[in-house]
Amino acid sequence: xxxxxxxxxxxLGCKLxxxxxSSIRRKFESLGYSPVDWEEPADIYILNTCSVTEFAxxxxxxxxxxxxxxxxxxxxxxxxxxxxLKPAEIAEIEGxxxxxxxxxxxxxxxxxxGLSKTSDKAMIKAGDIVEVNSFEESFSFGDxxxxxxxxxxGCDYKCSFCTIPLARGKSRNPTVENIVAQxxxxxxxxxxxxVLTGVNIxxxxxxxxxxxxxxxxLDLIKALDKLEGINRFRISSIEPNLCxxxxxxxxxxxxxxxxxxxxxxxxxxxxxxxSMRRRYKKELYSDRVSExxxxxxxxxxxxxxxxxxxxxxxxxxxxxxDFLSMLEISYLHVFTYSERANTLAAQLPGSVPMxxxxxxxxxxxxxxxxxxxxxxxxxxxxxxxxxxxxxKSLGKKAGFTDNYLKVDLDDIHQNLHLNTIVPVxxxxxxxxxxxKGLPEQVLA
Numbered sequence: 001x002x003x004x005x006x007x008x009x010x011x012l013g014c015k016l017x018x019x020x021x022s023s024i025r026r027k028f029e030s031l032g033y034s035p036v037d038w039e040e041p042a043d044i045y046i047l048n049t050c051s052v053t054e055f056a057x058x059x060x061x062x063x064x065x066x067x068x069x070x071x072x073x074x075x076x077x078x079x080x081x082x083x084x085l086k087p088a089e090i091a092e093i094e095g096x097x098x099x100x101x102x103x104x105x106x107x108x109x110x111x112x113x114g115l116s117k118t119s120d121k122a123m124i125k126a127g128d129i130v131e132v133n134s135f136e137e138s139f140s141f142g143d144x145x146x147x148x149x150x151x152x153x154g155c156d157y158k159c160s161f162c163t164i165p166l167a168r169g170k171s172r173n174p175t176v177e178n179i180v181a182q183x184x185x186x187x188x189x190x191x192x193x194x195v196l197t198g199v200n201i202x203x204x205x206x207x208x209x210x211x212x213x214x215x216x217x218l219d220l221i222k223a224l225d226k227l228e229g230i231n232r233f234r235i236s237s238i239e240p241n242l243c244x245x246x247x248x249x250x251x252x253x254x255x256x257x258x259x260x261x262x263x264x265x266x267x268x269x270x271x272x273x274x275s276m277r278r279r280y281k282k283e284l285y286s287d288r289v290s291e292x293x294x295x296x297x298x299x300x301x302x303x304x305x306x307x308x309x310x311x312x313x314x315x316x317x318x319x320x321x322d323f324l325s326m327l328e329i330s331y332l333h334v335f336t337y338s339e340r341a342n343t344l345a346a347q348l349p350g351s352v353p354m355x356x357x358x359x360x361x362x363x364x365x366x367x368x369x370x371x372x373x374x375x376x377x378x379x380x381x382x383x384x385x386x387x388x389x390x391x392k393s394l395g396k397k398a399g400f401t402d403n404y405l406k407v408d409l410d411d412i413h414q415n416l417h418l419n420t421i422v423p424v425x426x427x428x429x430x431x432x433x434x435x436k437g438l439p440e441q442v443l444a
Contacts, residue, residue, distance in 0.1 A: 004034040008042040010063050013050025015140075015197040015236055017080060019148040020105070021048045022140035027109055038063070041071045044112060048105070049082035049090075051163050051340075056082045061093055068095045075115050079105035081167035084126055085341075091122040101126025102168055106136045132169035139182060145389040145419050146234075147191045151179050151220065152198030156206065157239075159266075160277045160344035161309065161337065164199055171199070171206040176215050176223050187229030192419050193387050195234045196221075202242025218246055225256045231421055232387070232402065237262040237304070240288045241280045248288070252295045258402040259296045262333075263288060264304035268323030269316040272309055275348065282323055293328045300330045300375065300404040305364055308337040308357030311350035317360050324367060330375040330404070332368035336361045369433065376435050379405060379426050383440060386424040388416050399424075407437040 007028050011021040024046070025035055036042050045067040049060055060082060067076055078090050079100035087099045097115055100108055104125045111125065138150040152173040155165050186194055198204070204217040217238075224233055233256045238247075240263045251257045263285070267273050270281045292299050303324065307317065324332065336357045339346045384401040386409070391398035397409045397416045407424055409416065416422065416439060424437040 004032050005044065006036045006040075006042040007033045007044040007046065008036050008038045008040065008067070009046050009048070010038040010067075011048045012056070012059055012063070013048075013081070015148040015195060016138075016150060016153075016199065017048050017050055018143065019138040019140045019150045019197055020080075020136070021046075022143055022148075023136075023138040024048075024106070024108060026141070031109060038067065039070065042067075042074055043071070044075045044077065045071070046077045046079065046108060049078060049080040051081040051085050051167050057086075057089070060090065064093055064095050073117060075112070075117060077108060077112070077115075078122075079108060081164070084129060084167045085163055087124045087126040091124050093122075096122040098122055099124045099126060101132075102129060103127055103132045103134070129166055129169045133172060135172045135174050137174065137178065137182060139186060141186070141189065141191075145387060146193045146195055147186055148195050148197045148236075149179070149182060149186065150198060151196050152201045152204050155200045156203070157200065157279065158277055160275065160348070161306065161340065163340045163343060166342060168199055171203045173198070173204050173206065176220050179220060180223050180227065183224055183227050183230060187227065190419065191230060192421055193232040193234060194224075194230055195236050196224075197236045200239060200242075201236065202238040202247075217242070218244070218250065221247070221250060221254075221257060225250075225254050227256070230256065233257045234260055234404075235262070237264065239264065239279070240285045243288055245291060248291050249295065258404075259299035260302075260402070260404040261292055261299065262302035262304070265324075266304060266306045267309065267312070267316070268305075268320030269312070272312055272316050272320075275311055276306075276309060276345070286323075286327065289327050289329060298379075298403050301328070302331050302333065302404075303327075303329050304333045304335065306335045306337050307360035307364060308352040308354075310337075310345055310348035310352065312337075312352055313350075321363065321367065324364070324371075329371055331372045332364055334361050334364040334368065373429065373433055376405060376429055376433075380428060380435075381426065383423050383425045385421050386437065387421050388418050390418065405435055407435050410436060410438050 009021050009025050011017050047063050075097050076095050077098045078096050083090055083099050084101040090099045099122055140148040154169040154171045156171045202217050204220055205215045265285055268282050386399040386401055386407050388397050388399045423440040426437045429435050
């Protein structure tokens with residue numbers, strides 16, 4: 001009997017990429033391949049790339065070099081968003097044998113058989129993004145405790161800084177029935193928490209899939225809330241203009257959906273928001289935050305912000321800083337603007353010096369830490385339910401509460417099982433800003 005071929009996977013970027021890599025890995029396992037870690041020798045290495053993260057080229061090259069150091073004769077395949085946007089550039093990377101675009105990546109198992117090690121430029125299979133219109137079901141499993149469930153793909157927005165529509169195509173989704181069926185499968189596998197992910201998930205229902213009645217994101221979360229066997233559903237990220245009052249009120253009274261919203265803002269200046277071609281003004285964003293905190297004071301609200309966008313002067317940045325300081329938010333994800341080919345923003349005047357971009361990034365990250373600590377302090381002394389996960393500290397466990405408080409657990413004398421939800425007393429915050437907790441069993 002032939003020894004199964006070994007295969008390694010590495011994912012760069014977002015939760016959506018992780019869900020897709022996981023599904024592709026399971027497909028290879030069903031075909032008899034044996035998955036190994038990226039740092040181990042393998043016959044085949046598959047790298048799923050991202051175009052949003054900074055230094056996409058550098059990260060891609062570094063991952064390829066690491067694979068080649070483990071197995072110089074391995075077949076190396078690069079796929080995903082960066083591969084769709086710049087296939088010729090990736091094909092020039094030494095050691096890469098095959099480049100697959102947005103649609104082709106889901107058929108990677110067909111391309112692998114018979115793929116030979118090339119000494120010259122890699123083979124490219126990346127079609128025109130306008131031809132990509134199918135939805136490929138995906139969810140992560142076995143990679144981590146929480147599962148990422150893909151409910152939507154692509155985007156019809158035309159934000160001036162973003163390449164995602166070029167990398168993933170138009171907004172599309174399956175039916176509510178399809179998503180519920182996948183969630184039922186996850187429930188049968190014992191999953192406790194599911195994170196709904198996509199490119200623009202609030203746009204769910206944009207593609208009607210031939211249905212006479214158009215379905216909406218609200219229809220989807222109402223259907224999932226009735227599902228037995230899964231304790232928590234979490235919304236990964238939703239545009240403020242799509243985070244309607246109806247969605248907010250439903251989450252507030254939901255059985256399964258947790259009080260955690262992540263809404264991209266990008267700038268606290270209406271002038272910069274217009275230049276970014278965002279679909280709201282900061283007043284709407286402020287109204288959404290106020291609505292959430294009024295009916296869910298304990299809710300966690302995360303924010304995406306871009307600093308150094310072309311034309312962002314000091315007063316624009318301070319407008320953003322002051323706006324965020326005033327808002328009752330919980331943390332920030334801060335991105336330093338970087339020029340992207342084939343975007344309108346790359347052609348705009350008023351380029352911000354990189355040193356200024358980095359300084360503004362540091363200022364907002366400091367603000368984020370202050371906001372996070374303010375949010376955490378409200379809950380010290382309370383007991384909240386925590387989903388048990390592995391901690392980065394050896395021999396320890398960690399986890400998240402429903403409202404996204406990350407808790408390091410002092411369980412030296414307690415055998416806590418992964419993927420279980422247990423009551424935890426939130427005891428204190430360390431000088432380093434880490435929230436500590438004791439499982440209720442330890443306190444008893």
